[in-house]
Amino acid sequence: MGVLRSFLWTNVASGLVVGGLIFAAYAIWHYSGAEATSRVSADVISQGRQIYADQCAACHGANLEGQPDWRSPLPSGRLPAPPHDASGHTWHHPDDVLFRIVKEGTAAIVGGGYESDMPGFGDVLSDPEIRAVLSYIKSTWPERERGYQESVSDAN
Missing domain, CATH: 1.10.760.10 (Cytochrome c-like domain)
Incomplete structure (x- = not known):
């Protein structure tokens, strides 16, 4: 059970990190695009x-x-x-x-x-x-x- 729990937590943590990175990349892309279009x-x-x-x-x-x-x-x-x-x-x-x-x-x-x-x-x-x-x-x-x-x- 300990191995399974460790495996699950590792994958959940990895998923959160990857999800966070994807969200951060999207936020940077989205907001820098908005800045670029409003500031010529x-x-x-x-x-x-x-x-x-x-x-x-x-x-x-x-x-x-x-x-x-x-x-x-x-x-x-x-x-x-x-x-x-x-x-x-x-x-x-x-x-x-x-x-x-x-x-x-x-x-x-x-x-x-x-x-x-x-x-x-x-x-x-x-x-x-x-x-x-x-x-x-x-x-x-x-x-x-x-x-x-x-x-x-x-x-x-």
């Missing part, structure tokens, strides 16, 4: 700022302010370019929607014959460049808007 490097934000200036500012404004009266349709029936600062609605959308809008264009995402002057940039920008632009835009938002946008992104 200054280099990525700087790259995004430059891409924004080159590709987006002509319509959305050098300071992310959008076009005047962006909620009122133009004579064409299309809406002006919205702001990407906290006064706009960009921060209401999850990351996957924002990415697709930049890559495919607003009309492709909205569908149903919706017309927009926002083209897709999938042929102009790589996926990492699109993410850099979005990281730059998000870096300008106050904490409340960033927090809200992160929560809707996490919910998806």
Whole structure:
């Protein structure tokens, strides 16, 4: 009986150690991943700022302010370019929607014959460049808007 008890305790203890190591590895992976996604490097934000200036500012404004009266349709029936600062609605959308809008264009995402002057940039920008632009835009938002946008992104 002593040998069996010793054998069982050795295996239980080994299982606890291995289980603990697996949990610790998972916790490190999970929480470092969350840190990495919430803290974008200054280099990525700087790259995004430059891409924004080159590709987006002509319509959305050098300071992310959008076009005047962006909620009122133009004579064409299309809406002006919205702001990407906290006064706009960009921060209401999850990351996957924002990415697709930049890559495919607003009309492709909205569908149903919706017309927009926002083209897709999938042929102009790589996926990492699109993410850099979005990281730059998000870096300008106050904490409340960033927090809200992160929560809707996490919910998806």
